[in-house]
Amino acid sequence: xxxxxxxAEIEQFYYHEAFLLDSGNFHEWLDLFTDDTRYxxxxxxxxxxxxxxxxxxxxxxxxxxxxxxxxxxxKRFDTGLAHAEQPPSRTRHFVSNVVITADRxxxxxxxxxxxxxxxxxxxxENFFVGYREDVLRKVGDSWKVxxxxxxxxxxxxxxxxxxxx
Amino acid sequence: MASVVSNPExxxxxxxxxxxxxxxxxxxxxxxxxRVYARCWLYLGHESQVKEHGDYLSNYMGEDPIILWxxxxxxxxxxxxxxxxRGMKVCRTDAxxxxxxxxxxHGWTYNAEGKLTGVPYFREAYFGExxxxxxxxxxxxxxxxxxxxxFGCWDESAISLEEYLGDVRWYLDILIERPLGRLEVLPGMxxxxxxxxxxxxxxxxxxxxxxxxxxxxxxGKTGMPIAGGVTIxxxxxxxxxxxxxxxxxxxxDMRLNDETYEADLVLAQQFGPETVDYIRESRERLLKRLSExxxxxxxxxxxxxxxxxxxNNFSAFFPVGLYLWHPKGPDKSEVWQWCAVDSAAPAAxxxxxxxxxxxxxxxxxxxxQDDSDNFEQVTxxxxxxxxxxCWFNYxxxxxxxxxxxxxxxxxxxxxxxxxxxxxxxYAYWSQLMERE
Numbered sequence: 001x002x003x004x005x006x007x008a009e010i011e012q013f014y015y016h017e018a019f020l021l022d023s024g025n026f027h028e029w030l031d032l033f034t035d036d037t038r039y040x041x042x043x044x045x046x047x048x049x050x051x052x053x054x055x056x057x058x059x060x061x062x063x064x065x066x067x068x069x070x071x072x073x074x075k076r077f078d079t080g081l082a083h084a085e086q087p088p089s090r091t092r093h094f095v096s097n098v099v100i101t102a103d104r105x106x107x108x109x110x111x112x113x114x115x116x117x118x119x120x121x122x123x124x125e126n127f128f129v130g131y132r133e134d135v136l137r138k139v140g141d142s143w144k145v146x147x148x149x150x151x152x153x154x155x156x157x158x159x160x161x162x163x164x165x
Numbered sequence: 166m167a168s169v170v171s172n173p174e175x176x177x178x179x180x181x182x183x184x185x186x187x188x189x190x191x192x193x194x195x196x197x198x199x200r201v202y203a204r205c206w207l208y209l210g211h212e213s214q215v216k217e218h219g220d221y222l223s224n225y226m227g228e229d230p231i232i233l234w235x236x237x238x239x240x241x242x243x244x245x246x247x248x249x250x251r252g253m254k255v256c257r258t259d260a261x262x263x264x265x266x267x268x269x270x271h272g273w274t275y276n277a278e279g280k281l282t283g284v285p286y287f288r289e290a291y292f293g294e295x296x297x298x299x300x301x302x303x304x305x306x307x308x309x310x311x312x313x314x315x316f317g318c319w320d321e322s323a324i325s326l327e328e329y330l331g332d333v334r335w336y337l338d339i340l341i342e343r344p345l346g347r348l349e350v351l352p353g354m355x356x357x358x359x360x361x362x363x364x365x366x367x368x369x370x371x372x373x374x375x376x377x378x379x380x381x382x383x384x385g386k387t388g389m390p391i392a393g394g395v396t397i398x399x400x401x402x403x404x405x406x407x408x409x410x411x412x413x414x415x416x417x418d419m420r421l422n423d424e425t426y427e428a429d430l431v432l433a434q435q436f437g438p439e440t441v442d443y444i445r446e447s448r449e450r451l452l453k454r455l456s457e458x459x460x461x462x463x464x465x466x467x468x469x470x471x472x473x474x475x476x477n478n479f480s481a482f483f484p485v486g487l488y489l490w491h492p493k494g495p496d497k498s499e500v501w502q503w504c505a506v507d508s509a510a511p512a513a514x515x516x517x518x519x520x521x522x523x524x525x526x527x528x529x530x531x532x533x534q535d536d537s538d539n540f541e542q543v544t545x546x547x548x549x550x551x552x553x554x555c556w557f558n559y560x561x562x563x564x565x566x567x568x569x570x571x572x573x574x575x576x577x578x579x580x581x582x583x584x585x586x587x588x589x590x591y592a593y594w595s596q597l598m599e600r601e
Contacts, residue, residue, distance in 0.1 A: 160357055
């Protein structure tokens, strides 16, 4: 079965996003998010049930941003005082297993896996592994992220989170 | 070869110098696990996390994994998380509820009273001869709840928790008494690895006002306030004080004269009359339960309770942040952190605190990120032979410890920007390390 045009479009959207992140083009990356976006990284724990292992809405989160705070994170890089990213990390984002889980025309729910490598200085090398649940919305000709949930598989993070997923 | 640990020059309090060996040497690290972590009162968790019979959470005391567990008699107890048969962790989850744990190796079962209640093939393999009474979980002998904060200590001869905390209780009481409901730890926790010795974080939280304007400069440069009226630019020169306490505890950012309360009232107006009333009632409650001086302080600021438990709270709109700097090796640590709010706070206030927790001193927060990156590079530059021969300099305000005299405030008050609290931290560390 040939992949749908929409599937191909969304995959290309993710590859473009990964390229912007890995080349440090954060201002353009911000444009990929709607103004009412939500960018959420819940906490992860080892619990008896799979369901309980992901932080809920009323839990504390690792990151829980609206668009204005995402913009602030990027502004922070521009201050030259964001020591955790100055000098910038080298990152490589791998996005795979892209599945459109709900297709409502101009709005799609999409699940994908992410593997991100972060290298800093001489020997700080870390992998972050997880999945994303996005709501993508068509705005004009382009897809935008209206909501993103990133669920990392590591309950103890290998490093603080100074990069995006 | 002389032991590194017995070298009196490791901590020179008079000159404000601390050997970099404290942050790298494996022998010092091993000795501090024994003389600091196995002897001091350590924070284990908050009572709101273990409300019902069977509720538990996993934590560490030094490098020893423990279970904090509420038993069937409403008593919160703590045990070494290790089967007494062959050492397996009996609890393999971070939190939950269980009336018993069954070891996944040979199936020994323990209840919340720590008793060994089940041994497979007891008659066939042990001929009924194993004395099950003797082989219950190894219990932390002293577990004490101070205002909801649960501490444990392995050393049966140690001073009481009350005496150990000493004067710092007077300030901690503000956080304990301000809630109109109860202080409640929200679900979930953050954990991240920090490639640096635990003391770097601990001494930072005990007294390092000095690093804030530069290390956390990006916060101010992006226009973010710290708390009502305080910005990165005016942070260091605020009229606020640092307090050093007996047993190595230190607190900073104490504003004494209603500054925080008044800023909260202004902010509360944006939320509406219910929130204004809430803020007023919180302060009223402090006045009723504590002294006027405590009510005027109204919050806590930042502080580290020796050795590795830190608390921060900048106003009623901020969460009460609870942090453990767990030792994981001479040059490694893990940050474990939770966030607590007043159960009776208006929903909007709770939500602001919950979301706000992710922005500042947090795994993805501006402050947490930059501290972590700095401490990692401190560690890298301390690894080598020559690096280790150098000192860390804690000379700020040396000789000015007695400048300020303030009646009625427990602890030893010092200038806002000073390294007196860090000197106090290492003086106590040194005292503990000298005791065989």
